[in-house]
Amino acid sequence: MGKEYVVTLCEGPSCIHKGSRRLRQLLEKKLEKHGIAGKVRTFLSGCLGMCAKGPIMVINPGYVIYGGVTVDDVDEIVEQHLIKDNPVARLTVKESHLYNRFFRVFGDAKFFGKQMRIALRNCGIIDPESIEDYLSLRGYEALAKVLTDMTPEDVIEELKKSGLRGRGGAGFPTGLKWQFTRAAESDEKYVICNADEGDPGAFMDRSAIEGDPHTVIEGMAIGAYAIGANKGYMYIRAEYPLAIERIQKAIDDAKKHGILGDNILGSDFSFDVEIKLGAGAFVCGEETALIHSIEGYRGMPRPRPPYPSVKGLFDKPTLINNVETWANIPVVIIDGGDWFSKVGVGKSNGTKVFAVAGRIVNTGLVEVPMGTTLREIIYDICGGIPGNKKFKAVQTGGPSGGCLPEDFLDTSIDYESLAEVGSIMGSGGMIVIDEDSCMVQMAEFFLEFTQSESCGKCTPCREGTKRMLEILTRISKGKGQDGDIEKLERLGHMIQKASLCGLGQSAPNPVLSTLKNFRDEYKEHIYNSKCRAGQCKAMLSYLITDNCIGCGACLRACPVDAITGNKKEKHLINQDICIKCGKCYEVCKFDAVAKS
Amino acid sequence: MVTPLDIIKKKRAEAVSRIIGKGYLSTKRVYVGMATCEIAAGSDEVMRVFRDAISKGGLTDVYLSQKGCVGRCNLEPTVEIIESGKNPVRYGLITPEKAQDIIDRHLKKGEVITEWVID
Numbered sequence: 001m002g003k004e005y006v007v008t009l010c011e012g013p014s015c016i017h018k019g020s021r022r023l024r025q026l027l028e029k030k031l032e033k034h035g036i037a038g039k040v041r042t043f044l045s046g047c048l049g050m051c052a053k054g055p056i057m058v059i060n061p062g063y064v065i066y067g068g069v070t071v072d073d074v075d076e077i078v079e080q081h082l083i084k085d086n087p088v089a090r091l092t093v094k095e096s097h098l099y100n101r102f103f104r105v106f107g108d109a110k111f112f113g114k115q116m117r118i119a120l121r122n123c124g125i126i127d128p129e130s131i132e133d134y135l136s137l138r139g140y141e142a143l144a145k146v147l148t149d150m151t152p153e154d155v156i157e158e159l160k161k162s163g164l165r166g167r168g169g170a171g172f173p174t175g176l177k178w179q180f181t182r183a184a185e186s187d188e189k190y191v192i193c194n195a196d197e198g199d200p201g202a203f204m205d206r207s208a209i210e211g212d213p214h215t216v217i218e219g220m221a222i223g224a225y226a227i228g229a230n231k232g233y234m235y236i237r238a239e240y241p242l243a244i245e246r247i248q249k250a251i252d253d254a255k256k257h258g259i260l261g262d263n264i265l266g267s268d269f270s271f272d273v274e275i276k277l278g279a280g281a282f283v284c285g286e287e288t289a290l291i292h293s294i295e296g297y298r299g300m301p302r303p304r305p306p307y308p309s310v311k312g313l314f315d316k317p318t319l320i321n322n323v324e325t326w327a328n329i330p331v332v333i334i335d336g337g338d339w340f341s342k343v344g345v346g347k348s349n350g351t352k353v354f355a356v357a358g359r360i361v362n363t364g365l366v367e368v369p370m371g372t373t374l375r376e377i378i379y380d381i382c383g384g385i386p387g388n389k390k391f392k393a394v395q396t397g398g399p400s401g402g403c404l405p406e407d408f409l410d411t412s413i414d415y416e417s418l419a420e421v422g423s424i425m426g427s428g429g430m431i432v433i434d435e436d437s438c439m440v441q442m443a444e445f446f447l448e449f450t451q452s453e454s455c456g457k458c459t460p461c462r463e464g465t466k467r468m469l470e471i472l473t474r475i476s477k478g479k480g481q482d483g484d485i486e487k488l489e490r491l492g493h494m495i496q497k498a499s500l501c502g503l504g505q506s507a508p509n510p511v512l513s514t515l516k517n518f519r520d521e522y523k524e525h526i527y528n529s530k531c532r533a534g535q536c537k538a539m540l541s542y543l544i545t546d547n548c549i550g551c552g553a554c555l556r557a558c559p560v561d562a563i564t565g566n567k568k569e570k571h572l573i574n575q576d577i578c579i580k581c582g583k584c585y586e587v588c589k590f591d592a593v594a595k596s
Numbered sequence: 597m598v599t600p601l602d603i604i605k606k607k608r609a610e611a612v613s614r615i616i617g618k619g620y621l622s623t624k625r626v627y628v629g630m631a632t633c634e635i636a637a638g639s640d641e642v643m644r645v646f647r648d649a650i651s652k653g654g655l656t657d658v659y660l661s662q663k664g665c666v667g668r669c670n671l672e673p674t675v676e677i678i679e680s681g682k683n684p685v686r687y688g689l690i691t692p693e694k695a696q697d698i699i700d701r702h703l704k705k706g707e708v709i710t711e712w713v714i715d
């Protein structure tokens with residue numbers, strides 16, 4: 001009698017408006033009154049996407065969804081359902097959106113409650129190597145539906161209605177891209193899935209493929225039908241062996257079921273997917289470079305236009321989308337473009353997956369509705385900064401993105417808002433930085449990456465990033481010069497404007513955004529030889545203070561014999577010999593080694 | 597005329613019955629994370645403990661499956677236990693030893709080991 005129920009109340013903007021918070025207060029009071037407050041847990045979630053039927057209350061186990069709940073219903077829910085195990089039939093609503101299933105298993109966990117899993121709806125709840133598991137959760141139904149009663153134009157129309165935009169970085173409207181590729185006339189066309197995922201620290205696409213490979217294939221098949229293609233390529237980096245193995249198995253299994261190959265599911269549509277491996281060059285994620293790489297040439301970009309939708313692979317019209325974009329397609333078809341367009345804010349519909357890493361309690365994959373704020377992800381979902389450290393910045397969009405300080409934590413996550421404050425959505429990397437990190441070094445790290453990944457074809461990117469990196473390195477080595485900041489800005493803007501592809505056009509972003517938001521730190525490095533985070537070794541010196549009791553631990557630990565002193569007397573560090581490795585600081589038990 | 601939609605619905609029904617045939621309706625279902633990240637954290641060893649327990653007959657009425665990564669990077673390997681009529685239990689940072697404990701205490705005796713639960 002009376003199970004250990006978990007009651008979830010939707011706390012999306014629409015449900016709050018309809019009174020979900022008052023419901024919760026009342027519910028908690030009643031639970032108290034009936035003496036079951038310890039047994040039944042209440043829990044708040046982000047938008048559950050059922051706004052029309054709000055306020056929404058979900059009760060587990062059983063996954064009973066109540067809609068349009070009012071304060072007058074609370075007594076009945078408590079007494080009938082939570083105490084007597086009789087769900088209240090008149091309030092239940094039937095919802096069968098594709099993402100519901102994930103919520104059922106994970107919805108009551110803090111980390112997942114505020115998330116909404118559309119692209120990753122099956123990741124972590126099905127066996128990715130079993131086509132049966134996928135089929136059982138309405139897998140390939142979207143493809144079948146398209147082949148049964150939608151024309152290619154219908155599909156494109158539905159996609160335009162959904163407002164889905166590319167998740168690979170640029171955020172181009174997917175429906176339009178499909179329309180352009182359909183309109184291009186040719187005897188042959190191709191679709192490509194971009195699974196190159198080159199951003200350091202990003203792993204959304206890998207997880208998506210490893211967790212639910214069939215979704216991506218289904219999306220590609222629908223795309224091929226819509227634009228009139230019969231051949232697809234999955235371009236995936238060779239560093240992802242398990243993802244490759246699973247996508248290959250998925251392709252083979254789909255073929256066995258007649259879901260790929262000739263006359264798919266008895267229709268006159270034929271489509272096949274082939275895997276192409278990338279060797280891990282960042283620039284090969286850029287669509288024109290990627291196409292060159294598939295063709296067997298060196299992966300170098302070319303000017304656009306012509307866009308791949310007109311002249312792409314083997315000079316034929318080509319539709320190229322990112323893994324996450326493809327994973328959204330079956331949902332748009334099954335749940336409808338209208339429904340999809342209601343999730344999110346403004347011109348950014350649906351959800352976005354982020355790989356959250358850095359100085360954060362819960363690192364991991366987070367999929368949230370657009371419009372969620374950076375603060376909600378960092379503090380509510382990921383649990384904030386560990387070790388009582390102070391938040392300093394968050395880098396979104398990886399090496400092509402920008403670094404935002406604390407003042408911007410309430411920025412809504414959508415394409416427009418992020419661009420407005422000088423960062424980008426990018427493909428979904430999110431790195432959290434605390435007070436112990438030096439912003440000059442951060443910028444240097446990202447630029448070092450883009451500089452070494454620059455393909456060398458155009459001069460601004462090849463030479464410009466090199467010169468910028470030299471200046472940054474000089475600053476972090478304590479040899480910064482008056483005028484360096486201005487030089488970095490001039491070079492940065494020039495590289496942004498003059499580079500051939502997105503790599504160069506975005507490479508200066510981490511530098512320019514840190515210059516804008518953390519200018520004082522650059523100045524301190526150049527004019528005061530000071531690194532406030534204590535990370536730039538050249539600006540650091542170790543000193544032994546009067547706390548020293550002469551135990552000799554540091555003297556023994558020093559690898560370059562820079563420390564001298566008699567036993568039981570204060571020791572001394574010879575600054576000319578010291579290499580600032582920090583060993584003495586680590587071994588001292590008496591707090592007698594100071595960093596300055 | 598048989599449409600693609602008819603065919604896929606039939607395939608779904610067949611898939612469901614095949615999954616049931618593999619024991620899906622067992623009272624307990626155990627899912628072990630097996631993506632690159634999970635395996636790097638040692639989940640294949642954890643998987644082996646469960647597999648051995650089933651194949652050696654020590655564990656019955658349990659449906660064991662692998663799954664992809666849900667995104668709890670810092671708590672991997674993860675294991676979920678779903679029992680009908682109860683809320684799912686999610687365990688994090690599972691080692692082969694802890695997996696054995698989960699078998700002995702949770703799966704055999706129904707005790708939820710709260711210290712390891714992710715919430």
Ligand SMILES: Cc1cc2nc3c(=O)[nH]c(=O)nc-3n(C[C@H](O)[C@H](O)[C@H](O)COP(=O)(O)O)c2cc1C
Nearest residue numbers: 166167168194197198285286287321322325502503
């Ligand atoms: C340097 C560079 C690297 C890129 N890397 C990727 C990548 O790894 N994955 C990806 O999907 N898109 C990447 N892109 C974006 C692609 O060029 C292209 O815009 C995208 O694949 C289009 O798909 P979407 O509309 O679904 O986002 C990159 C772009 C640039 C300039």
